[in-house]
Amino acid sequence: MAIDHLDGRIILLLAREPRIGVLEMSRRLGVARGTVQARLDRLQSNGVIRGFGPQVDPAALGYPVTAFATLQIRQGQGADVRAHLASVPEVLELHTTTGSGDMLCRLVARSNADLQRVIDRVVGFDGIVRASTAIVMENPVPLRIIPLVEQAAEET
């Protein structure tokens, strides 16, 4: 489950040049092709690498506004609220957090005005008691994993 240095280098290579092939990787890393192939298989069946899905930019799709909403949920309504939020395409992510009945979700919208529509749709549901929204202005650190992979690979 922990990864070693070679695993780390494989992930870094893949992150930098996702379309690289197994053969080219083996050349760059100085190991045999079969080794890279075996490591990759293991990383994937371990669940360390979940997949290689396309990373789609919501802004380029026409949804340049991002916001985080903290929701307070009425006791016992958790499951219903989850299902409701999952049915809203603009809800990109949903977490339940510590604190009684709190959820945190990431929203996108076409504009600040459109965000109002999205929020109305999100909170217009019976189990949600209160909602507070923070609009994202800047994203100094976009979602990343590389530094963590490097740290995990060092600790071997």
Add this chain to the structure above:
Amino acid sequence: MAIDHLDGRIILLLAREPRIGVLEMSRRLGVARGTVQARLDRLQSNGVIRGFGPQVDPAALGYPVTAFATLQIRQGQGADVRAHLASVPEVLELHTTTGSGDMLCRLVARSNADLQRVIDRVVGFDGIVRASTAIVMENPVPLRIIPLVEQAAEET
């Protein structure tokens, strides 16, 4: 910049079977290979598809605890705080949000105890006035983009 139905189907196919090739895609979609290739090139240069990097699961790397921290920043210290947070591997993501001097960041840690170490490191910096942390218990909707892609593809 907006995507049409074929673009949507290409993205969906890629999301479901990331290792699929251009040729196989063209067969499944019933269009010529060159068409798929051209669409993919356009989607990537448009920025709609940012890349195909490996999706790494922090939990499988040994960081099963996720938390969100809201930070209050002293006026004028934004840049320093950003640089500081970017240097912490456990900070996976950082946003600046509405409200004076507020930031929201996503953290991971090896355990609840380790989270204390991470938070200490994050907030142990001069420009940060106050921090409040919410630990993630469940993740009913993991980061997703497919429903939004479908919606964007329909609106053509």
Add this chain to the structure above:
DNA sequence: GATTCCACTGGGCAACCTGTTCAGCAATAC
């Protein structure tokens, strides 16, 4: 010390895919 297990190496093979180019065709815009 001997044995077994495991990961890695280096090689070979057929089948397949990619990048690229080309001509032809239909719909649209000027």
Add this chain to the structure above:
DNA sequence: GTATTGCTGAACAGGTTGCCCAGTGGAATC
């Protein structure tokens, strides 16, 4: 009418993949 754009279908060489195998070295086990 004509240029433009996007799609089709085909071709080609070169590279890659998936798969197999025998050999090697180190580590754990007996």
